[in-house]
Amino acid sequence: MSDNLTPSIHNAATDLPPSLLLVEDDAALRSILRESLEMQGLRVLEAASRTAAMNCLSDNPEIGVMLIDLGLPPAEHSTTEGIALINAILVNSNTAKVIVLTGQDEESSALAAIREGAFDFLAKPAQFADILRAVKRALLFQRQETQMAGEGLTRLQINARIADGLKAVREEAEERLVRQVLKETGFNVYQSAARLGLKRESIYYFLKKFGINRQDS
Amino acid sequence: MIAVLYSYLIVIGGTILFAVAWLLHQARRQSQRARELIRLNETQAFDLPDFLRASWPALSAGGFSGLSWHLVWFGTDIRETRGYRTTVFVSRDFDIGDIRLHVELFMPKRGWERSYFSRTLAEQFFLLLQMDMWIKLGSVRTTFEQTARMSVFLQHDIKNLLQLTSLAADQLTTIVPGQEPRLLEILKRSLPALQQRADQILKRLVQSSEAQLGTRNKAAAVDLYTFVSNALDLHGLSAQLQGPECHVLIAPDSFQSILDNLLGNYAQQSQAGTSGQMPELRVNWQLSQRNNDTSIVDNSPADNPPGIVTIQLYDPQGKPCLNPERLLEPFWSEHGSGRGIGLFQARQLTNQWGGTIHIDAPADGPLVFIIQLPANC
Numbered sequence: 001m002s003d004n005l006t007p008s009i010h011n012a013a014t015d016l017p018p019s020l021l022l023v024e025d026d027a028a029l030r031s032i033l034r035e036s037l038e039m040q041g042l043r044v045l046e047a048a049s050r051t052a053a054m055n056c057l058s059d060n061p062e063i064g065v066m067l068i069d070l071g072l073p074p075a076e077h078s079t080t081e082g083i084a085l086i087n088a089i090l091v092n093s094n095t096a097k098v099i100v101l102t103g104q105d106e107e108s109s110a111l112a113a114i115r116e117g118a119f120d121f122l123a124k125p126a127q128f129a130d131i132l133r134a135v136k137r138a139l140l141f142q143r144q145e146t147q148m149a150g151e152g153l154t155r156l157q158i159n160a161r162i163a164d165g166l167k168a169v170r171e172e173a174e175e176r177l178v179r180q181v182l183k184e185t186g187f188n189v190y191q192s193a194a195r196l197g198l199k200r201e202s203i204y205y206f207l208k209k210f211g212i213n214r215q216d217s
Numbered sequence: 218m219i220a221v222l223y224s225y226l227i228v229i230g231g232t233i234l235f236a237v238a239w240l241l242h243q244a245r246r247q248s249q250r251a252r253e254l255i256r257l258n259e260t261q262a263f264d265l266p267d268f269l270r271a272s273w274p275a276l277s278a279g280g281f282s283g284l285s286w287h288l289v290w291f292g293t294d295i296r297e298t299r300g301y302r303t304t305v306f307v308s309r310d311f312d313i314g315d316i317r318l319h320v321e322l323f324m325p326k327r328g329w330e331r332s333y334f335s336r337t338l339a340e341q342f343f344l345l346l347q348m349d350m351w352i353k354l355g356s357v358r359t360t361f362e363q364t365a366r367m368s369v370f371l372q373h374d375i376k377n378l379l380q381l382t383s384l385a386a387d388q389l390t391t392i393v394p395g396q397e398p399r400l401l402e403i404l405k406r407s408l409p410a411l412q413q414r415a416d417q418i419l420k421r422l423v424q425s426s427e428a429q430l431g432t433r434n435k436a437a438a439v440d441l442y443t444f445v446s447n448a449l450d451l452h453g454l455s456a457q458l459q460g461p462e463c464h465v466l467i468a469p470d471s472f473q474s475i476l477d478n479l480l481g482n483y484a485q486q487s488q489a490g491t492s493g494q495m496p497e498l499r500v501n502w503q504l505s506q507r508n509n510d511t512s513i514v515d516n517s518p519a520d521n522p523p524g525i526v527t528i529q530l531y532d533p534q535g536k537p538c539l540n541p542e543r544l545l546e547p548f549w550s551e552h553g554s555g556r557g558i559g560l561f562q563a564r565q566l567t568n569q570w571g572g573t574i575h576i577d578a579p580a581d582g583p584l585v586f587i588i589q590l591p592a593n594c
Contacts, residue, residue: 026377028410032384035403039388039396077369103376125379128387 018139019043019060023053023068023085024101025076033067036128037135049073050085057089064095064142065135070102070109079104079112086116094154094180095145097138101126117157152195154180175210178203182212247334250279251341258345265316265349266290272342273299276322279338280331283323291315305332307339311347314354318346374418381411420470436570438464438593439472441526445500448476452484454495460502463526464593467570478563479530479586496532503527504592526592535583541576544584 020037024030025048034044045060047053049072057063066089070082082102089096100113103124110121119141120134145155156176160169177196182203185191189207193200206212253275261267266288273284283300292315300323308321322339324332385407388400441463449456465472483496504524538544545564564574572590 026381026414028407028414029377029381029384031410032381032388032403032407035399035407036384036388039393039399039403071373077373101380103373103380124376125383128384129391 016062017041017043018065018143019045019063020135020139021045021047021053021056021060021063021066021068023047023050023066023072023082025049025069025072033131037067037132040132042135050081050088053085054088057092064093064146065097065099065138067099067101067131067135070100070104070113077104079109083112083116086113086118090117090157091179092183094156094176095142095149097142099131099134099138101131115159117159149180149184156180174206175212178206178210179212243331243334247279247338250275250338253278254338254342254345258349263349263352265318265346265353266295268345268349269320270297276338276342280324280335281322281339282325284321285323286318286320289317307336309343309346311350313347313350316350316353318350320346371418371422374414374421378411378414378418381407381414385411436466436468439467439469441465441502441528441592444469444472445476448473448480449498449500451477452480454480454484454498456498456500458500460500460526460528461504463502463504465526466591466593467572471566471570475563475566475588478559479588481559483532496534498530498532501529507591524592525589528588528590529585530588531583531585533583537580537582538576538578538584541578541584544576545574 018041020042022030022034022037022044024033024046027048030046030048034046037044045056045063047056053066053068057066068082068085070079071077072081072085075081079102082100082104086098086100089098097119098113098117099120099122100109100118101122101124102109102113106123110123113121119138122130122134148155154177156173158169158172158176160172178192181192181195182189185195189200189203193203196203254272257271257275258268261271269284269286269288276284277300281300283298283302283306285298285302286296288295302321303323303325305326306321306323308319311318311320320343322335322342324335385404388403392400441460442458444465445456445458480498483498504526506524545560560574567574567588567590570590572588575587575589577585577587
């Protein structure tokens with residue numbers, strides 16, 4: 001833990017410290033966690049609820065890693081808000097890395113978080129070294145995947161139920177890919193079609209099929 | 218010929234009248250026995266074993282010769298008999314949760330009409346037994362649910378507390394060179410937060426037990442405007458406050474808890490909404506003289522509180538409440554994840570201080586909380 005993470009995770013391209021969004025409803029815990037992470041050279045933004053987190057992400061699109069508590073208001077004692085937040089984050093970004101740090105029931109929370117696409121899961125109370133290791137790994141993955149995206153490669157993560165067959169898997173992959181490309185092109189249908197090697201009509205077809213609108217992207 | 222027919226008709230009519238009068242008398246007697254059993258069950262606090270043991274005199278008076286039961290009460294076997302057994306009996310088996318009961322009521326050999334009334338009384342007795350079982354199981358289940366919910370809430374708080382402590386300890390054991398002054402600053406800020414967190418947990422536990430056990434602290438004259446303003450600030454809410462100068466006669470801790478529970482609901486609702494905008498609430502109050510006819514301040518700890526303050530709290534932009542009857546019900550939560558005890562606790566505390574909380578939920582308007590408390594006029 002004593003090795004400051006800045007050199008390994010510093011974004012050389014932008015010369016900015018790596019950013020992280022911390023979503024935790026307990027103000028005292030949020031404060032010490034933010035300070036601890038900032039001392040490691042990270043830029044930390046805070047949110048206390050799902051709504052605040054989504055607003056923060058839309059204002060700071062450069063944030064690719066989130067450390068979130070699952071028990072958020074108004075349902076602090078269940079995982080519903082946290083799971084909904086993971087879902088909302090990952091629908092908009094394939095490269096976002098969500099680390100869950102929660103005091104909820106470990107087994108069921110971990111399963112739910114992983115099912116929604118969380119990158120890592122830590123149960124409270126977690127050692128700071130473990131939190132930092134998870135953050136470091138997430139930043140590394142996120143940076144590499146962003147780089148891959150720049151080279152035209154996108155890593156997709158989908159949950160497939162074997163019994164649903166190939167069609168369901170293909171549709172989910174299609175939806176994720178189309179959403180991702182639209183987000184990267186700023187909802188430019190022409191550019192998205194070009195990137196995906198499709199006609200514009202096909203993009204409009206997917207927009208309608210998956211109910212994607214400009215706000216989503 | 219007709220005279221003979223008349224005499225027969227008179228005899229038949231008389232017999233019918235006698236029979237009807239006798240049947241009515243029997244019905245009234247059995248009805249009386251049934252009422253006695255119901256009252257007895259109430260005096261035994263709906264406790265099944267106690268009721269079984271105490272019911273024999275009433276059953277005996279109702280024409281039964283014996284009562285026998287085999288009760289498995291949460292794993293313990295109890296077999297008892299009263300009176301004597303006969304070959305004529307009615308029996309019933311119950312198997313509900315951890316309670317099993319086989320009960321037999323014996324009757325002497327006698328006419329069908331007496332047997333009919335006894336069987337009717339037996340059915341009423343069985344119904345009471347079944348009711349006692351459900352009451353017992355319901356109360357056991359509720360207690361366990363309450364304990365489980367409280368445990369979940371405490372776990373959440375204590376895990377956060379542990380996480381906070383763990384982070385502080387980690388920072389101390391692995392100080393990054395050159396960051397010492399900053400670490401000191403972090404600790405200066407986090408340690409009071411840690412203490413505040415522990416205080417909150419303790420306060421929540423104490424308030425919960427106070428509300429349940431009915432204990433209370435010393436009353437004080439609390440300035441309503443200042444107290445409500447502070448509580449609103451604490452929850453990040455804003456409101457228009459309107460009312461005359463008023464001092465509520467209540468312990469500050471209890472009043473704080475009542476306001477926290479009421480205002481916390483509005484804060485949570487707005488956080489759950491998509492906008493995240495806090496509502497602009499209205500808090501109006503008015504004072505009135507104590508009316509001797511009202512029971513509102515009869516329970517007040519203050520000696521002869523001179524008046525009552527009626528506080529109305531509402532969000533003018535709020536939507537109509539769909540299930541107002543559930544709001545003050547313990548362990549009912551709108552979003553399913555809360556303890557469902559906040560508003561219930563607010564009502565318990567208000568009642569303890571001689572006040573009341575009512576809900577006005579018009580079909581086409583926002584929900585209004587009406588709180589009445591003893592106050593200085």
